[in-house]
Every structure is written in C-alpha cells, then in structure tokens.
Amino acid sequence: MARIGVIGGSGLDNPDILTNSRDEEADTPYGAPSSPLKRGTIGRTEVVLLARHGRGHTIPPSQVNYRANITALKAAGCSHILATTAVGSLREEIGRGDLIIIDQFIDFTKQRKMSLYEKFEPHNPVHTPMAAPFDGALRRLLIEECKALGCPFHEKGTVVTIEGPRFSTRAESRMFRLLGGDIINMSIATEAVLAREAEIPYAVVAMSTDYDSWREDEEPVTWEAIAKVFADNAQRVTALLSAVIPRV
Numbered sequence: 001m002a003r004i005g006v007i008g009g010s011g012l013d014n015p016d017i018l019t020n021s022r023d024e025e026a027d028t029p030y031g032a033p034s035s036p037l038k039r040g041t042i043g044r045t046e047v048v049l050l051a052r053h054g055r056g057h058t059i060p061p062s063q064v065n066y067r068a069n070i071t072a073l074k075a076a077g078c079s080h081i082l083a084t085t086a087v088g089s090l091r092e093e094i095g096r097g098d099l100i101i102i103d104q105f106i107d108f109t110k111q112r113k114m115s116l117y118e119k120f121e122p123h124n125p126v127h128t129p130m131a132a133p134f135d136g137a138l139r140r141l142l143i144e145e146c147k148a149l150g151c152p153f154h155e156k157g158t159v160v161t162i163e164g165p166r167f168s169t170r171a172e173s174r175m176f177r178l179l180g181g182d183i184i185n186m187s188i189a190t191e192a193v194l195a196r197e198a199e200i201p202y203a204v205v206a207m208s209t210d211y212d213s214w215r216e217d218e219e220p221v222t223w224e225a226i227a228k229v230f231a232d233n234a235q236r237v238t239a240l241l242s243a244v245i246p247r248v
Helices: 066-075 135-149 170-178 188-197 224-248
Strands: 001-007 020-023 037-042 045-051 078-090 099-102 104-107 158-162 181-184 204-210
Touching: 001 066, 001 135, 001 224, 020 045, 045 066, 045 224, 066 099, 066 188, 078 135, 078 188, 078 224, 099 135, 104 188, 135 204, 135 224, 158 188, 181 204, 204 224
Parallel strands: 001 045, 001 078, 078 204, 104 158, 158 181
Antiparallel strands: 020 037, 037 045, 078 181, 099 204
C-alpha cells in the first residue's frame, strides 16, 4: 500500500486534513527536516506531512534543508510525494486562486545544496535525467480531480524558481516571461531535483496568488497579499489532496 508524503508550502504548513495524526521527530545524514513529521491517514491511505518552511513559517526559502526534507520522507517509507506551493503568475490568463499542475521548471537559484550526492563512487557518476521533472501518473491524477472538483486550474505550467527571499524586480519578472516562465516561486526546482535523485515520484499543485512584478497596472506583490489569497482559497488545495491521495 502506498504511503504518501505531503510537503506543505506557504499557507498550507499545518493543515487539519489528517485523521489519527501524531507527530514524530526525524533526523537524517543532512540534519533535521524543516518540521516534525505529522503521520496520519486520509481515508485508508497513510500520509506523512512535512511543513516546508516550518509550522510557523520561520525558515526562509534559501535556508530550507531540502535534502533533509526529502530524505526524511523517504526514510519514513513514503512511496510518492505531493507538494503544495504558492506562486506568482507570469501570465494574464493565470488568475489569482487558480491551481496549476506544474510540468516544467527553470532554475534560477544560486546557493543551494542541489544534490544528495557530495561525491561519486569510483567510475560511477550520477547525472540524473530531468527532461520531465514531475511524475506523469501523479500529474494525471491531479488533473482528473481538478476537473471533477470544477475548480479553475491549468493542466501544465513552467515554474521559475528564484533564490528569494526577496521578490523579483520588474526587469527580472519581464525576463522570466520572455524565457517561457508561466509562474514563479522559491522552492519547487530544488525539491523536484532531490526527489528525482531519491527515486520518489513527485508532483506539485501550485496556487497563483499574485502577478509578481511585471504588471504596472497594480501594486507589486507583497507577502500580505499572498497570504490572504492563499488563505481564501486553501480549501481547494486540501479538497484536491483529499481526493487524489486515496487514488495513488
């Protein structure tokens, strides 16, 4: 039976979606993960929930121990990982509150530990294929359930992952649009690479909360605006996870 890891992002750090939940401390060769693991069930499926930024959102994006997070979920026996994240929209047609089932990323991070490998075995280098960085079967389930729920969503999207914690300048935001980015955030590329190295199927449901900095007809993005939009629409994400997880 599958055991599903869930990485909760901004606005979904500690959702009350599990039954019979209990906390469990974890440690890894890379150090401690961002939060204790919350074990419980959704339906008959075992779930292990981890708050990416800590339960009080105390860990900035560049300081998240992504390697420990992925390794802790693997050690907990998770066969798949579903992640949630708030994103900025780089496209007019991706509105606030829309969900996006991400299919590609462009990595603009600069200073992170991006691999589980600090050295290779002799004559056995590991160069992980990343042409399709998100698991196709999990993405199909997310798309099917988005349609069933009738929520506004987009079947694919390219996320630009920046270092943070600052937001983009207008020039950067326009550049990311020209490069083919559809949405922008500060975490997903890092997680996707590490999950692939750990050989755990990984997929993401993103929620658009703002228009980053490229639009001049409204105020640039602020954290307060992000948090409000995510809070107003978080039920969509929890409903989606609750529908998908028993089907994995």
